[in-house]
Structure formats: structure tokens, C-alpha cells
Amino acid sequence: MNQRTVIIHDYAGHPFQVELSRYLASVWKDQGIRVIHAFSSSTHTPQGSLQVTPDDPPNFEVVPLSLGKMIQKYRFVDRFISEKKYGRLLCELCEQRKPEAVLSGNTPTVAQLMLVNWCNRNNARVATWIQDMYGVAAKRVLSKKIPVLGGLAGNYLIHLDGKSYRQSDSVIPITEDFTPLLLKQGVDASKIQPIHNWAPLDEMPQMPRDNDWSQSMKLGDEPRFIYSGTLSVRHNPQLLLDLAIRLDKEKRGRLIVISEGEAADWLAEHSKKLPSLSVLPFQPFSQLPMVLGAADVLLAILEPDAGVFCVPSKILTYLCAGRALLTAIPHDNLAARLIRDLDVGLNTSATESEPFVRMAMELAADNERRQEMGERARQYAEKEFDIAKIGKRFAAELGIPVDQECLAK
Structure with a gap:
């Protein structure tokens, strides 16, 4: 043949x-x-x-x-x-x-x-x-x-x-x-x-919060927020910085940003004065389930006028991890609608940081709610992917x- x-x-x-x-x-x-x-x-x-x-x-x-x-x-x-x-x-x-x-x-x-x-x-x-x-x-x-x-x-x-x-x-x-x-x-x-x-469900098993990767990062019991993926002109890294400042001020958690490029470099420079903020390069794909599993809340951002031409696919990978989501995405974007309809996280379409940071604090304080959101997220991934x-x-x-x-x- x-x-x-x-x-x-x-x-x-x-x-x-x-x-x-x-x-x-x-x-x-x-x-x-x-x-x-x-x-x-x-x-x-x-x-x-x-x-x-x-x-x-x-x-x-x-x-x-x-x-x-x-x-x-x-x-x-x-x-x-x-x-x-x-x-x-x-x-x-x-x-x-x-x-x-x-x-x-x-x-x-x-x-x-x-x-x-x-x-x-x-x-x-x-x-x-x-x-x-x-x-x-x-x-x-x-x-x-x-x-x-x-x-x-x-x-x-x-x-x-x-x-x-x-x-x-x-x-x-x-x-x-x-x-x-x-x-x-x-x-x-x-x-x-x-x-x-x-998202490739078979390659994204749900991992425990405390795993080899989280232990290598010396992550403790504090609430953990993780952003993993591209940071480009479609994103607003100021939201992440303001969240880190709030976490640092209240000593209530850690923010880990995993990305590369100008926005990541800008955050890395600020991290020198913010113990709550860590910026890492892209991690090997084989490590990604443990990286996302180490989070309590997974983060995604999209600029308001990017909603018409972009759907952040990292949201779908996040669903596999079985963790609550916190996003800043235009409400009419497909990803925002999915988060709302499934009740797997909180989303704001506002461009200013205050609602984003406030929602982060809400999730940090409510472990039961985070767990319920995460369970619904994984259930959806197993059904649809x-x-x-x-x-x-x-x-x-x-x-x-x-x-x-x-x-x-």
C-alpha cells in the first residue's frame, strides 16, 4: 500500500x-x-x-x-x-x-x-x-x-x-x-x-496539592495562586502584581507566575521586593500536572478588547487540574461563559485590579467553595474532552x- x-x-x-x-x-x-x-x-x-x-x-x-x-x-x-x-x-x-x-x-x-x-x-x-x-x-x-x-x-x-x-x-x-x-x-x-x-485529559491527571513539585518550591499551607502560560499584549500583568502586593501586605498566600517574555521579566523585577511573588520560566510539560495541582486557585487574564478574537485555552487545561479558577476575562467570551455556567470559579470583566484582588481574597478564605469548584471542573473535563x-x-x-x-x- x-x-x-x-x-x-x-x-x-x-x-x-x-x-x-x-x-x-x-x-x-x-x-x-x-x-x-x-x-x-x-x-x-x-x-x-x-x-x-x-x-x-x-x-x-x-x-x-x-x-x-x-x-x-x-x-x-x-x-x-x-x-x-x-x-x-x-x-x-x-x-x-x-x-x-x-x-x-x-x-x-x-x-x-x-x-x-x-x-x-x-x-x-x-x-x-x-x-x-x-x-x-x-x-x-x-x-x-x-x-x-x-x-x-x-x-x-x-x-x-x-x-x-x-x-x-x-x-x-x-x-x-x-x-x-x-x-x-x-x-x-x-x-x-x-x-x-x-485539553489532553490522559496527559493531565489530577494531582494532589502536596506533590514533588510543590515540595521542591517549599510551598507551605498558605493559599496558593498560580498563573501558568503566555503573558503577552493580550494580558494585563498589573492585575497579578496588585494581587501579589495584597498577598504580601496581608501575609495571606503565595502567587507563582510561570511564563516568559517582557511581562514576566517585569513581574520578576518587582518580585525582588515581594516575598509573596515568584516568577518562573515555563516548566516541562511532564511537570505541568504537578504544577497546576499545587495550586488552590488558577489564574487567567484577557484584555477586554481581545475577547472578540481570542479564547484562552489555558482555561481548559486548568479544568483538568480540578482547581478553582479566578479570571479577568470579558463576560461574553466563551471561556468566561464556561466558568460561569459550570460554576468552577470567579470572573471579572473589569479592567481595574480591585474586583480581581477582592475575588482572590474571597477564594483564599473559603476552602470548601474552592474544593467544590475544583470537583465540578474535573468532572466537566472528564465528560467533554x-x-x-x-x-x-x-x-x-x-x-x-x-x-x-x-x-x-
Whole structure:
């Protein structure tokens, strides 16, 4: 049997995307289909298990795409040039491996359009997996940094995004909230198939509060707040700093921020005068269950005007940990609605710190409430994060249905 190839590309290298690749490889192995999971090794993000292991199916492959240096997110001209070079790397991979179908998510605008164009020229089915509305996000940021010209640049990127969406065989937004924007950009409604994000439940077992990681950090009995993940222009680290100041003043707990980049460096500088605040680099994915399990409350932040184009997927990983959540997210965002409907945490859409800090103190003082929230969170994850059901939907969008006999195994 001639081997067929599918490329699943996740620019960020996050955990649940590679879980999807592993799953599809396992159910397609008897169909002679090789699954290549490609990602950028030149960007700073918390990443999943991106090495082939002895337990992986033989038709599964991981390909890191490197520019030889890290992409500078906040140097916009350099970033644009780097992302165009990255797009060429991605197309070169496709040229070498000749996939019959490609799924691509988290991919910057220019690189994604280059990939879609390659697929169109080579008769490969392409599904664009929309984690963020990149052009909309870029316009917001650039308009603040470079008035007038920034807005024009953002509109250009929105235009390019629209071309990618319209020229894709399938468009997979992570929330129905993106659908009106896609329709406005001229995307055929029949192509739009929302699939909500999830977290790799099997790789995220619920861990005890006191574990090897918490002991290595010398964490005591005080309430523990943990933020783990990206801190970027979509976030407001001042909320975290103000919480640390309050915890320090009242000697009521610890705040641990696990991130990298300019915002993390800014918090690290302040931590020198705040015993309650610790800032750590991204931890190995294998340690993440213990990291999150060490928390009493897990934190997430999203700027108000980012709600339309971004859904923080860290919330879903947090649910696996079985801990209460404290978030500052626009109330109409999918993640905020989930937290409210499930009653797994507290959320404020306010931009100032006072409500966020006040809610933190409420949770710190109510152990029973935190435990009940955590139990509901884990129950939801165990019910909803079924990779077999999710994988079947993605397989259909790639035009390669999953064999029902494979599903039964």
C-alpha cells in the first residue's frame, strides 16, 4: 500500500494539538496514512510532548521548523519578516512530503496564506484552524503603537486572513463567536465548522496539592495562586502584581507566575521586593500536572478588547487540574461563559485590579467553595474532552473519515 500523508501544523506546539495528531495517526495507521505534526521551534510558548516516544504509532512523526533564532514578537517589522521566512519553511515541508491534506492552526497571517496557496496549487485539501483572529488582534495592537499606519497595516492583515479563510476547504473556528466575523469576510457558511478546544485529559491527571513539585518550591499551607502560560499584549500583568502586593501586605498566600517574555521579566523585577511573588520560566510539560495541582486557585487574564478574537485555552487545561479558577476575562467570551455556567470559579470583566484582588481574597478564605469548584471542573473535563469524538470531527474536515472499526478498538 502506498503511504499517504497528512500534515497537522500547530505553530505554537501546544499540548492538545499534538494529542490530536497522535490520535489520528493511531486510527489511520491501518489505512496507510502517515501523520506529520509540524510546529515552530522558534517561538516562546508553553509546549506539549513534541518528541516521538516508543508508545507512538509507527506512522507518527514530529517535525520542528526552525529559523535558527527566536522570533521577536514585539519587534513588528522583524516579526513580519521572520513569519514570511517561516511560511517558506512550511511550504518547503509540504513540497518535500506532498500531503493530501493539511490542518494548520495558530499560524501567523502571512505564513498561513502561503500555506493555503501551496495547497490550492497542489490539489491538497486544507483546513484552517482558527485559534486567534490574527488580523483583528494585530490591528488592535498596531493601532495603539503606530496611529493611522498601524490601523492600515492591521486592515491589510485582516484582508490576508480573509483570503486564507475563503480559499480553505474547511474553516474551523474554536468558538461560534468567530462565525459572524468570518461571514463578514465572505467565507461560505458551509465551510465553517466550529470545534471547541479541549485539553489532553490522559496527559493531565489530577494531582494532589502536596506533590514533588510543590515540595521542591517549599510551598507551605498558605493559599496558593498560580498563573501558568503566555503573558503577552493580550494580558494585563498589573492585575497579578496588585494581587501579589495584597498577598504580601496581608501575609495571606503565595502567587507563582510561570511564563516568559517582557511581562514576566517585569513581574520578576518587582518580585525582588515581594516575598509573596515568584516568577518562573515555563516548566516541562511532564511537570505541568504537578504544577497546576499545587495550586488552590488558577489564574487567567484577557484584555477586554481581545475577547472578540481570542479564547484562552489555558482555561481548559486548568479544568483538568480540578482547581478553582479566578479570571479577568470579558463576560461574553466563551471561556468566561464556561466558568460561569459550570460554576468552577470567579470572573471579572473589569479592567481595574480591585474586583480581581477582592475575588482572590474571597477564594483564599473559603476552602470548601474552592474544593467544590475544583470537583465540578474535573468532572466537566472528564465528560467533554473525549479525543475519539473530537478526532472524528477533525478527520471529517480533512476529508479522511475515521474507520469505525478503528474507533471501536
